[in-house]
Amino acid sequence: MDNSNFSVEDFVLDSDFRNWILFPNKQRNLRWERYLQQYPERINAIQLAREIVLHLPKTDYSLDEKEISTLWKQIEFKLGNQAEIVKEAIPIPIGSQATIGKHIGSSSKTRFNFPLLKIAAMFFLTVLLGFLYYSLPDREESTETNWLTYSTKPGVKSSLTLSDGSKVTLNAGSSIRYAQDFAGDTREVFLEGEAYFEVAHDPSKPFIVITEDILTTALGTSFNIRVNPSEKIVISLISGKVEVKSTEVQDFTDQLLPGEQMITLAHSRSWEKESFAEEEILAWLNKTIIFDKTPLPEAIKVLENWFGVSISLNNFRDQNLTLSGKFKDETLHNILEGLSYTARFKYDINGKDIQINFQQ
Numbered sequence: 001m002d003n004s005n006f007s008v009e010d011f012v013l014d015s016d017f018r019n020w021i022l023f024p025n026k027q028r029n030l031r032w033e034r035y036l037q038q039y040p041e042r043i044n045a046i047q048l049a050r051e052i053v054l055h056l057p058k059t060d061y062s063l064d065e066k067e068i069s070t071l072w073k074q075i076e077f078k079l080g081n082q083a084e085i086v087k088e089a090i091p092i093p094i095g096s097q098a099t100i101g102k103h104i105g106s107s108s109k110t111r112f113n114f115p116l117l118k119i120a121a122m123f124f125l126t127v128l129l130g131f132l133y134y135s136l137p138d139r140e141e142s143t144e145t146n147w148l149t150y151s152t153k154p155g156v157k158s159s160l161t162l163s164d165g166s167k168v169t170l171n172a173g174s175s176i177r178y179a180q181d182f183a184g185d186t187r188e189v190f191l192e193g194e195a196y197f198e199v200a201h202d203p204s205k206p207f208i209v210i211t212e213d214i215l216t217t218a219l220g221t222s223f224n225i226r227v228n229p230s231e232k233i234v235i236s237l238i239s240g241k242v243e244v245k246s247t248e249v250q251d252f253t254d255q256l257l258p259g260e261q262m263i264t265l266a267h268s269r270s271w272e273k274e275s276f277a278e279e280e281i282l283a284w285l286n287k288t289i290i291f292d293k294t295p296l297p298e299a300i301k302v303l304e305n306w307f308g309v310s311i312s313l314n315n316f317r318d319q320n321l322t323l324s325g326k327f328k329d330e331t332l333h334n335i336l337e338g339l340s341y342t343a344r345f346k347y348d349i350n351g352k353d354i355q356i357n358f359q360q
Contacts, residue, residue, distance in 0.1 A: 003096045016335075021050050027341060123246060147177055152174055154173040154306075155172055155306070163180065167197070168195050168196070178190070182358050185204050187206065191211050193226075197209065199219070206219060212233065213249075214235075215245050216235050218240060218242045224281050235262045237256040237261065239256055241255060251325065256273070259275055260275060280292065288327065289303075291322075291323040294324070296343065307332045309352045309353065311356060312355050315358040336356075
């Protein structure tokens with residue numbers, strides 16, 4: 001290759017030149033010594049190319065923004081120092097700097113046109129980085145997962161279809177978080193609150209619902225998961241088959257068949273399996289509230305979430321008080337009216353503020 005008219009870019013991209021700058025030896029020094037004797041007009045280009053090569057990473061040409069910024073500062077510092085370049089006081093060239101210095105000229109000291117060189121350096125470094133980017137072996141691109149969050153406010157229920165075709169119905173005051181395109185080997189959904197899942201069948205990519213430390217894994221099935229404010233987790237299987245396990249307790253793993261549900265607490269070492277009434281578990285999907293000997297504080301939480309209100313209990317002393325009743329698509333007024341007879345309380349509705357007063 002004819003190197004008599006090499007530019008700064010050509011020198012930087014030339015492997016023999018880079019090896020001379022970075023790993024000088026006697027043979028390379030003599031070869032480039034002869035080159036400079038033959039083409040002394042290339043000295044300025046060689047000096048600038050040397051500065052660029054010295055400031056490039058030696059083993060990895062993938063630069064982040066901080067490294068590139070540091071590199072430019074170092075190059076600009078050297079280019080901005082307009083001190084005269086003096087001939088190296090070394091009689092025998094033992095490296096690239098000595099060889100270059102020997103050919104700068106002893107009688108007249110050389111000055112660079114630094115503004116022009118700065119522009120040239122910017123141009124050639126840009127070209128160089130582009131060349132290295134496209135010429136080096138492909139690297140695995142780092143991908144950043146795009147997480148989506150879908151939430152419902154108290155008093156609002158909603159349904160959505162995920163990218164894999166799975167359908168999720170969220171109860172009021174609930175939320176799910178999931179990767180937009182389910183990248184990876186699994187389909188993971190993080191749940192807070194309550195949701196009903198109809199999972200699209202895909203044996204190669206298990207569907208996993210994560211609630212606290214509990215993982216519920218399904219291939220293609222339908223199930224309901226409810227997480228109470230007390231961190232009680234109830235997993236009810238409608239169809240198919242699921243595996244439930246804990247990320248914290250190694251022995252905590254079990255499977256559910258249709259009609260079975262698991263009840264556990266977050267970060268617990270124990271769980272219970274039992275049968276359940278599907279009508280009761282899925283009542284919320286049919287706009288129905290069912291209280292079956294439900295403790296009053298728990299029932300109040302259900303009503304607050306269902307209607308998006310705040311309920312205060314005044315003079316409440318009977319901690320064993322439970323409520324029972326079935327209310328399909330009823331107003332809050334009608335529900336409180338029905339419950340007030342058995343629980344013996346009076347109530348006052350003022351917008352979203354509800355006061356329940358027990359008789360003293």
